[in-house]
Amino acid sequence: MSFGSPNNPYGQPQNPQNPQQGYGYPQQPPAGQPGQPGYGYPQQPPPGVPPQQGYGYPQQPGYPQQGYGYPQQPGYPGGPVPNLASMGRRFGARLIDGIIYTVVYVVLLFAGVAGSISSAQNCDPNSADYDTCINDAGSSMGAKIFAVIGILALFGLLYEWLMTGLVGATLGKMAVGIRVVKADTGQKPGLGSAFIRWIIPLVGGFLCGIGQLLVYLSPFWDKSGRQQGWHDKAASTMVVQN
Template identity: 70%
Template sequence: MSFGEPNNPYNAGPPQNQPGQPGYGYPSQAPQGVPPQGYPQQPGYGYPQAPQGVPPQGYGYPQQPGYPQQPGYPGGPGPRVASMGRRFGARMIDGVIIGIVYAILVVAGVAGSADSISDCDPSSAAYQSCVNDASGDFAASFGAVLGVLWVLTLLYEWLLIALVGATLGKLAVGLRVVKADTGQKPGLGSSFIRWIIPIVGSFACGIGQLLVYLSPFWDKSGRQQGWHDKAAGTMVVQN
């Protein structure tokens, strides 16, 4: 049977491509700017491209988390919470500084009272009265020394924390006190609250003050805030 016979139903000959109909073989070249119609596009090899503004997720080590995000520290990790060892060291340095000032004042007061007692004549009938007066002067001088020491402690702790953010002891070990929600210096109000709470605790034979300074050990917030820090809204951080 041949394709040339007139009655042959297959006389149409080999199939021809009709206009608008897809042909066999490779698809025809698509017009410029129009993607070719054919096999579905396979994703390319290599690393996937992330959309603009989105950080790529690729191979390698995952990003390590930084410090816990704290309120008031937008766009970056939170501060490094001060260790209790450094805080203890800062407190010891401050204690030594205040102790030296206290010793100087006491020695000056005692020396003045001793001179007053030495001026009393033991053979005089007024000797006992002279000694009593000298003892009264010593008590007054000692009270004045305590008052001056209290004022100096107030100014030392309160003003330095408020205006600088650290006492000399904290500066020596690289610590500072900041507002827990902003990271700024505490200011006069918060610094005074932070100072007065341990002082009030000291009236109970010093036990309350000791508990205040130990209270960061029991803080479960991760900031190691003492009771005085929580009341003042502050925290101690490392530089």
């Protein structure tokens, strides 16, 4: 019984396709030929076929998934604070809106007073009903002034409420480049939040205007870092710069 031969002294079983190598040793590829892929080698795709995405390959750019490793969108809880509007811009927007209110008030008041004055001028001084005519003209002027105030309040409601809720900004805010958004989503406030945001300063205005002034100054005292006034906190809104 022989344990081997001169070419195979240890009795290693030989590979019939390559007698120089046995089954117990890894086969070496011939010179000039690449090794065969196996478990220890990355699989090579056929020519013209893109590589398959796997656990060891990075994901394709352009499709970031929102997760723990990605920053949240601005305006969302836990995300970065968006570019907040400065108090100077907010004051400028309020000033422009105040000028618009004043122009509308003056136009309406002039129209009402001019009509009452015209009625008073038509009273005949020689008539026995002259005093009655003058009194009627005065009563008409008072009624028209109250009507002007009511129309101005309605205009303020529609102007501030609808534009803030549907557009996110009044003309004054548009002029200085700021807008109102929901603090939790960054979207337009909507009619419900816009109404709450409008009614709180209006109620404060009944206290000789002091309450309204405090509401508009309240962002200075906000410690949340979002410069929210009392009306913003009640409506869950904040003012950002475009």
